[in-house]
Amino acid sequence: MLIIGLTGGIASGKSTISKLLKRMGAKIIDADIEAKAVTKPNTPAWEELVKRFGEEILRVDGSIDRRKLGNIVFGDDEKLNTLNNIVHPRAIERIEGKILKFKTGNKYKVIVLDAPLLIETNMVDLVDEVWLVAVDQQTQINRLMDRDNFTKEQAKARLQAQMPLEDKKKVADEIIDNTGSRRQTREQILSLWQNKVGELN
Ligand SMILES: CC(C)(COP(=O)(O)OP(=O)(O)OC[C@H]1O[C@@H](n2cnc3c(N)ncnc32)[C@H](O)[C@@H]1O)[C@@H](O)C(=O)NCCC(=O)NCCS
Numbered sequence: 602m603l604i605i606g607l608t609g610g611i612a613s614g615k616s617t618i619s620k621l622l623k624r625m626g627a628k629i630i631d632a633d634i635e636a637k638a639v640t641k642p643n644t645p646a647w648e649e650l651v652k653r654f655g656e657e658i659l660r661v662d663g664s665i666d667r668r669k670l671g672n673i674v675f676g677d678d679e680k681l682n683t684l685n686n687i688v689h690p691r692a693i694e695r696i697e698g699k700i701l702k703f704k705t706g707n708k709y710k711v712i713v714l715d716a717p718l719l720i721e722t723n724m725v726d727l728v729d730e731v732w733l734v735a736v737d738q739q740t741q742i743n744r745l746m747d748r749d750n751f752t753k754e755q756a757k758a759r760l761q762a763q764m765p766l767e768d769k770k771k772v773a774d775e776i777i778d779n780t781g782s783r784r785q786t787r788e789q790i791l792s793l794w795q796n797k798v799g800e801l802n
């Protein structure tokens with residue numbers, strides 16, 4: 602079995618690539634989804650977030666207004682740290698549990714942990730290999746503005762909350778260049794899959 606940690610900055614293309622890997626047979630664990638799960642209404646993390654950031658971060662149904670919370674924390678390191686300290690330990694615990702479950706289930710040959718903060722949160726130890734999705738900052742900003750309707754300032758604030766690509770490259774086992782067409786990216790993934798997964802067994 603191979604456990605791949607798929608990482609990269611915001612809007613670099615991780616979800617797009619993990620969809621390709623899923624089609625090839627990998628089981629995906631999405632860290633963003635796990636982080637959302639631990640902050641559902643009335644969970645301990647949700648309660649702590651409301652205590653720290655106030656009820657103005659809630660929607661009328663009691664769920665967290667993610668856009669609002671994002672605007673509060675991205676651009677303010679102290680607040681971002683507070684959020685991270687509340688969410689990360691709980692999200693990592695869920696991720697560890699899932700990895701263990703899939704490992705012992707012995708059903709999948711490849712597990713992909715899609716995690717934007719794989720390196721920042723020391724989850725590298727949970728995986729066998731780190732695959733880094735690399736795009737330049739301008740591409741990230743353009744795709745982020747397109748996908749999420751962010752202003753340039755909002756996009757830049759999110760980028761600045763993350764480790765620079767050059768530092769991530771030092772930890773990566775494989776680098777996927779996603780600045781080109783989707784087809785070019787698919788070809789890189791196919792070739793990686795053939796090399797890495799083909800030689801399993
Ligand atoms: C701030 C929040 C509410 C904004 O929610 P929103 O729905 O707008 O974004 P979403 O969660 O889909 O994340 C989108 C992208 O933002 C980036 N991002 C998210 N959280 C962080 C963070 N703490 N630090 C740096 N970048 C981050 C990632 O690249 C991520 O893929 C949310 O991102 C959050 O709760 N973050 C803390 C949990 C976390 O770190 N998640 C990342 C995976 S463990």
Ligand SMILES: Nc1ncnc2c1ncn2[C@@H]1O[C@H](COP(=O)(O)OP(=O)(O)OP(=O)(O)O)[C@@H](O)[C@H]1O
Nearest residue numbers: 611612613614615616617717744748779781782783
């Ligand atoms: N090679 C490509 N060419 C053009 N657009 C792309 C390419 N790859 C991804 N995209 C688009 O860029 C945006 C960001 O990609 P994606 O959502 O896969 O990134 P992500 O790393 O998962 O983002 P986040 O971590 O912020 O959730 C999406 O709108 C996606 O459709």
